[in-house]
Amino acid sequence: MATRVREDYRSLTGPEKASIMLLALGEEHAAKLFGYMDDEEIRELSQVMANLGTVSANIMERLFVEFAEQISSTGSLVGTYDTTERLLMKVMDRDKVEAIMEDIRGPAGRTMWDKLGNVNEQVLANYLKNEYPQTVALVLSKVKADHAARVLGLLPESYAMEVVMRMLRMEPVQKEVLDQVERTLRTEFMATLARTSRxxxxxxxxxxxxxxxxxxxxxxxxxxxxxxxxxxxxxxxxxFTFEDLSKLDPAGVQTLLRVVDKSKLALALKGASEQLRDLFFTNMSERAAKILREDMAAMGPVRVRDVDESQMYMVQLAKDLAARGEIVLSEGKGEDELIY
Missing domain, CATH: 1.20.5 (Single alpha-helices involved in coiled-coils or other helix-helix interfaces)
Structure with missing residues (x-):
């Protein structure tokens, strides 16, 4: 994939211009400037700097006209996580730098609530289900309604209702409490997410x-x-390929059969091994298996591309069901191996 090169000077934002300037000045001078900024300014500039990518010499010359001769000789600048981290290490201790870099690597967003809105709802639900209902109610009241709805739908039903009741009775939250929840989310959840998302x-x-x-x-x-x-x-x-579905247990096959598009099932099995076909047929009623066989026979020759697309659809469907805990995708070895 080609590297993106910034060429349009007019599209640069103020923070982007500041980030280019800091990188162009070099670590020593930039470190002194960082020393005059507060944490929020450093955090914002670090976020921009780490995602800057390659900046063309033309933009640099136009932006730093008074230093045109020196800057144009450098060719280009590359703003990366590493260059940003090195720069920050010049002016603050390692723990603070690591916190900022983890924040950058985590989901995008200026505030903690913006960031939570960009976290996958399944990941967020898995974290929140271990928290106090009052904390969950506060978090869901601060993120967008559509995202809160998806997270709520993934929580255990009785627990979700407890959260709903807390949200209905919620009173204005003191700033100190809100700040504490933000700090906890940043240190316990976002930091872990940033580390595991690599x-x-x-x-x-x-x-x-x-x-x-x-x-x-x-x-x-x-x-x-x-x-x-x-x-x-x-x-x-x-x-995980289509043939790996043969490792499903009977309950898993039946769950998949309940939700699969029957026309795509017929097309997918058209290109399946005899063993995998039999697995699906034996987990259907005789009537359903007979109809499916007739549908497959009536198709006649089919394009390989269509078969591949249907098999890909079934693999993705199985993965979605596994993510929701409705089936188990076993690798057929170790702890996941099924014993009959």
Whole structure:
């Protein structure tokens, strides 16, 4: 993927201009300037600086016209997490720098409530279900209504009703209490989220490969095996394919069958192994299995691309069900292996 280069001077915001200036001045001079700023200013500039990307020499010359000769000779600047972190380390202790960098790496947003609005509702619900109902009520009252609704729907029903009752009876919250909740969220939740959100590269590629059609996937895997067999094997081990649905237990298959689009099921099974077909057929009623077989036969020849799309749909559906705890996607080994 090509690196994004900033070329349009008119699109630069004030904080972006300040960030470019700080980077251009170098660590020593920038460190002195940071020393005159308060925490919120440093936090905002650090966020912008870390996401700046590559800035063209033309913009730098125009922005720092009085230093045109010196700056144009540098070619370009790259604002990254590393350069930002190095700069901050010059003016403050490590704990403070780590807190700011974790804040940057976490979900986007200026305030804590903005950031929470960008956290996946399942992740947020998993955290909040272990908190006091009063705390959860306060948090949900501060985020956008649509996001609060999704989080509420993922909490255990009795607990969710307790939260609703607290929200209905909620009185104005003292600033000290609100500040304490924000601090707790920042130190316990956001910091952990920032650390755990740095995904393993092989997991990311496995997920991408899962969304490729069969021919493209095979082409990439084959090419990768020639260059780096270890990486190729790790990615293949992490990929969850349509045939992996054969590891579902009967209850899992039946759950999947209740929600799957039947036309896509027929198309997906058209390209499945005999073993996987039998698994689905044996978990249906005789009548339903007969109808499905007839539908598959009536299709005649089908395009590989259509089969791949239907199988991809079923894999994603299974993953969604697993994320909600409705089925278990076993790898067929260790603690997840099923014993009959």
């Amino acid at each position: 995904r393993d590269a092989h997991e990311m590629m496995a997920e991408i490969f899962n969304h490729l059609d069969r021919n493209t996937e095979n082409r990439f895997i084959t090419a990768l095996e020639e260059r780096n067999r270890d990486s190729a094997e790790r990615i293949k081990a992490l990929m």
